[in-house]
Amino acid sequence: MKAYTIKRLLSLLPVLLVVAVVVFFLIHLAPGDPAAVMLGPDASPQDVENLREQLGLNLPLYQQFIAWFSGVLVGDLGMSIYMNQPVLDVFLDRVGPTLSLAILAQGISIIIAIPFGIIAARKRGTLTDQGFMVFAMLGVSVPSFLLGLLLMLLFGVYLGWLPIAGYSPLSEGVWSHLQYMILPAISLGAIQAALIARMTRSSMLDILSTNYIKTAHAKGVKERLVIYKHALRNAFIPILTVLGQTFGTLVAGAVVTETVFNLPGIGQLIVQSIVRRDYAVIQGTILIIAASYVLINLIVDLLYGAVDPRVRFNKK
């Protein structure tokens, strides 16, 4: 297992090289000029040109790439043109809100989805099952910004229970942090819950119809034990896969939710950096996210072994 982990970690390097090359050239070949964005639309072409020169944007692309990538190899992701800060600092500033949002949203989705999925599977074909699945279908269909705005109107504007937007870091108090995170986490988590509930239901249905479950029932094993010990554990592999994927999506793709609730997270950072053509931030952030994807996938693969002994990695 150690060898497997090392091998997987080493495979990260060529993957990151490819991502670095593709992202760098994609963003640099796209139209748009960070100097023009910085200086505003009234700026004279001469001022824009001077700034381009000073920022090194007039150098040949390959030279810019070499300069940037040689920095990356020693852990220097470059400087944000727009924020005049090291990219790593910018990223670390944003990772808190995003991770917190992802963990809370994932937690909410698991709390809602797994019991719903199990109940729906156990009561297959009943009104409860259909009711839950209609609910799940609604969850998948409602855009997160709409759910976010509705929650904001209800809990923020009309009831005044929670702040409607912004962010308070964990260091300023757990409750203050949670106050800002609850609504975005629910609006994001509810949508993920719908997906996970559907996956849980179908996976549980597959397992519940297998012979060993029937045997367990025949042996008189308690229903609760059959469901949670025998069935759920075996049904969990596909659920875990979905959880891994949704967590990755939550980390990189909560752009809309972050924008609506004005959370200074990674998704918002990427979109705003694209708008600003802040090349170094886009490149650095995408590179880190790519590495995170590989790591999350690796962790999920290793967790398979924890859930299902048959797929444990043996020393051979």
Place this chain on the structure above:
Amino acid sequence: MKRKHFGFFILLVILSVGLIACNSDSPAVDNETDAAGANNNAGNNTEELGEAGGTINVAYLAQPGTLDPHTTTANATRDPAKLIFETLLALNENFEVTPMLAEDYEVSEDGKTITFELREGIKFHNGDEMTSEDVVASMTKWSETSFAQSNIGEHEWVAVDDHTVELHIEEASFIVLHILAEPGQFAAIMPAGVVESAEATGVSEYIGTGPFALENWRHDQYMHFVKFDDYQSREEPASGNAGAKEVLVDEVYYHFVPDESTRINGLLSGEYDFSHMLPYDGIPQLDADPSINVDIWPFGPQTLVFNKEGMFGDVNLRRAVNHALNKEDVLTAAFTNSEFYEAGPSLFMEDQVDWFTNAGEELYDTNDMDRAQEYLDAAGYDGEEVVILTSRDYPHHYNSAVATQQALENLGMNTKLDVYDWATLLDRRADKDAYDIFYTGFTVMATPHQYTFLDSRTEWPGWTNNPAFDELLDEIKLAQDQEEAKEIYEELQQELWEDLPVINVGKSLRVSAYGDHVKGYTDFMGPNFWNVTVE
């Protein structure tokens, strides 16, 4: 491994989609030329103020790249920067030049030397006293911008003694004082030490003499300003950006809230005390709440810019478009109803009596398809494709472009709408071969010279190529008094409507709103949070 590939695929899709169609409602960079000019809420608000103290929370459209006002024309820089920095001269609500950090100024007889007596005892936020060394260092840095060079020409700043500074100009110019008082890309005074450490993108320490000091800037979240206890206000009544600035609130937060619905909801919920740049369709919701004050302020000319290096180098074709274009239709498409725009041929607001004129009125909104057809025939138009460049990042520009496309189609022209994100549009509009028309907004300016499209020497996109404009602009600089300057400007505005390097469709108004617990609020070329209380 397949999952991993899927992950990368998603990443690249996110990136590509972002690049190709980055169409957020509210861009992360508010550098469209939008700004307030004179308006009903400018100057000295006489309503009864509340008690001093407290915090005002402002929801603002976008974060600037820098707070150094020397370096950029972006309003996202100007608005928060004017809390921190001040200038030697400022404009009052009638757009008149008024001393600010200067105690007084004197123009020599030949107009080539302007002597500024500085106010004594003015402190920077770092506790140092402002001297002529700081002023010369700051003004020399500002002088390096094209904005200063093109408007003032060759010039030099010289310290005479600790509190006297001279500006030596190679050629006398009527507009110099206005340029020094202009709030866009403004001539902020900073400590000499800060100026010396400036980089290409501007200074990295934001220390001024203004009523508020920058305490903290959390990128893409907020800027936190605190009351500057040693601030020395002028004693004249507050007016525009001039006069007394009493610092009544303890703290000002500029929260960066790109989503316009969130700016409205935050105001309604009390999270924000003031929300800037709100969508027109959100106004009824705000009007329905009696505790909210809606402030409608002038923004500036909504302008159709022709690329004179392409087919629109032919003035007949430009005139055809002007006669075919129903200005009211375009303004309604862009700004929803007449409450939010002002039709008329002038580049200046009516309050700007120094420059306001209706010259060219007979050519403004003719909506005469027969004349349009005559000009089209005279130009020998033969179905060539007219490319209209636009961006959904600013819905009013997009809607103006769509209405224009329809008008040109009605005239029988073959048109194509090229829609990009704002950064791409800025890039493409600098390419002479990439388009024929684009829309942009211009700030209400203090002088005609700041409308960059008038002067062919600026090489600004659209590439105006009429030497008559350059000559008239130079003549205004040499005018002996305002009356003479205005006469020449009237001629220039008439020529603007004859030659049409751009079509000034009309002036748009914009909307901000604040809770009725905010007292004394004024705006003048951006919101002012001095002389304001919040309960």
